[in-house]
Ligand code: SF4
Ligand code: SF4
């Protein structure tokens with residue numbers, strides 16, 4: 001079983017890193033031939049950096065748009081960030097002091113994360129408009145995330161697993177050694193779902209994470225009269241004129 | 242004719258549904274919502290909306306296949322692949338949507354019709370479903386799971402119907418956490434449909450006219466000349482000032498490019514009269530061009546770069562031929578977006594170029610002015626410099642509000658800082674009129690609602706859609722008409738003016754209630770009659 005999970009995680013990591021890198025390469029390679037920032041937009045690069053920061057950290061547009069989705073979404077993403085940071089302790093030795101410091105918060109963030117997900121799912125089921133636009137994959141994605149959160153919490157609070165062994169398994173993976181993973185059904189479930197999430201990341205809507213940085217309506221500087229902006233494929237038309 | 246606007250009778254009928262529609266009795270305005278609640282879904286409410294397919298002649302005249310080509314399914318998918326490689330917006334937006342639903346209640350067409358396919362995300366999904374089928378692994382393996390669909394006649398019909406129910410107003414993009422702009426998707430869909438021979442009649446006919454005659458309305462040079470002479474006589478009679486409306490005048494300082502509706506449509510022409518008075522009062526020599534007698538650029542509406550560039554190129558050519566130092570754009574929403582945001586890219590009208598093509602023009606243009614400038618920027622600069630005088634009382638019969646045209650609000654800028662496009666027109670109005678009131682802030686500035694007629698939908702066969710799409714704007718207007726007695730809605734877009742003139746009566750308002758910002762300027766400006 002340890003071997004199986006080791007292979008699974010190597011594969012999943014490869015797919016996640018390779019897939020997302022490829023997507024980013026595709027986004028970066030595709031030109032944005034016209035200036036299309038949604039105005040009013042910053043007129044300087046610094047301003048754009050600030051706009052992106054507010055967008056990525058505070059979900060500024062979502063805040064303008066719908067407070068419920070904003071609150072639930074922010075709760076989920078904020079909690080997820082804490083939980084991920086907390087999990088760094090399984091990959092580092094000695095554990096960084098900041099990571100050690102957030103351990104207790106990360107623990108409760110697990111509940112916040114589950115609550116946020118449950119709330120988002122409830123909206124997806126109950127709000128007619130959102131139900132209309134939902135596909136089966138939207139529900140499955142929520143199920144997967146919620147499953148990960150619940151199994152994680154269960155291992156913390158209900159049926160403990162040997163976290164020291166888990167840590168040695170992952171530290172081992174990082175130096176290509178396979179150490180035994182505790183035989184624990186909750187752990188198997190948890191890790192299996194995490195690997196699945198990593199695998200589907202590059203072909204799913206999770207691409208919103210890298211995508212937001214490439215959105216021309218958000219990342220362009222509003223200066224079309226001051227500088228000429230020309231994509232290579234569009235420049236070719238000029239030769240004809 | 243400079244100003245024959247009679248004050249509009251105070252409160253129009255409160256219940257718009259009861260108002261008598263002027264023609265076509267079957268088109269009825271929806272009732273105002275008690276509170277701006279989100280409508281319940283009405284499946285297929287607008288499935289009967291039936292934009293006319295362009296005839297072969299209209300498609301071919303602008304370089305597209307005449308009718309739906311053989312094997313169009315594969316060709317459409319191939320075209321989608323091409324566009325995914327050319328437009329980062331489309332590329333990213335097809336992947337990034339998480340179906341969060343934040344945009345679902347933001348579109349005026351959804352609010353007015355309740356048809357779920359008019360929710361921005363659902364409109365995108367009409368294309369995203371096809372994208373997933375042909376360009377993503379899960380869509381190829383498990384189409385049902387991710388809502389992927391084959392390209393089929395049903396899909397094409399849905400596209401034609403619902404991408405012609407989007408005015409490309411970008412309101413949804415303001416509210417999306419990833420900035421997903423449905424207008425970009427709509428444009429791509431129209432580009433794909435055109436490439437396989439399935440164009441929209443109204444838009445293609447107009448693009449044909451621009452190329453053939455020089456403007457959207459098909460007014461030939463001599464007709465323009467006549468109209469302009471007529472205006473000069475009218476203004477002289479009204480004001481005693483010999484204001485000139487020059488055409489093709491070599492060596493003028495300013496080339497004014499304005500929507501052709503300004504030449505004769507009401508109330509548009511009153512703004513054209515106003516531009517002339519501003520230049521006259523400031524002593525700036527200016528000219529119109531018969532070659533570039535149209536600011537509008539319907540190439541944008543169909544998302545076709547080549548067409549958009551070809552149409553814009555006329556302005557460059559006219560500027561080079563006439564030797565002007567400045568290029569100024571009249572009151573037109575999408576035209577200003579194209580001019581402000583795209584002209585530098587498309588034609589080199591702007592600054593900061595380092596390639597010979599653009600430098601040729603940029604060295605001719607005066608670097609002391611923004612190129613191009615909006616007529617409102619020109620007027621506001623002159624007001625600030627103290628070069629215009631007004632008799633504000635002349636506008637006292639009006640209580641004015643301002644409709645932010647969506648293309649100006651969310652696709653462009655005026656002046657030096659972000660948001661100048663909101664302040665400058667309002668500043669001008671306050672400088673020329675004593676009574677000004679804003680509409681609800683949920684419907685102005687970056688959150689403004691489209692008039693309901695933009696994006697190439699200003700055609701009679703879509704009247705039902707246009708009336709319904711105007712609902713949120715009409716609600717906001719009605720509120721201040723009731724509370725503040727507003728009787729004039731100023732705007733700076735030719736399409737907005739035409740659309741409102743048509744739909745206001747369905748909501749029980751007088752159509753003369755809408756007009757241009759420069760119509761107000763025209764009413765109040767003090768001219769030196771000796772000149
Ligand atoms: S661009 Fe405007 S019309 Fe089109 S979907 Fe978005 S809000 Fe609606
Ligand atoms: S707001 Fe953006 S991400 Fe959310 S459903 Fe609409 S388009 Fe998709």
Ligand code: SF4
Pocket residue numbers: 408409410573574575645646647648649690691692693694695696734735736737740
């Ligand atoms: S007509 Fe006016 S409000 Fe409507 S799309 Fe154009 S600019 Fe926007």
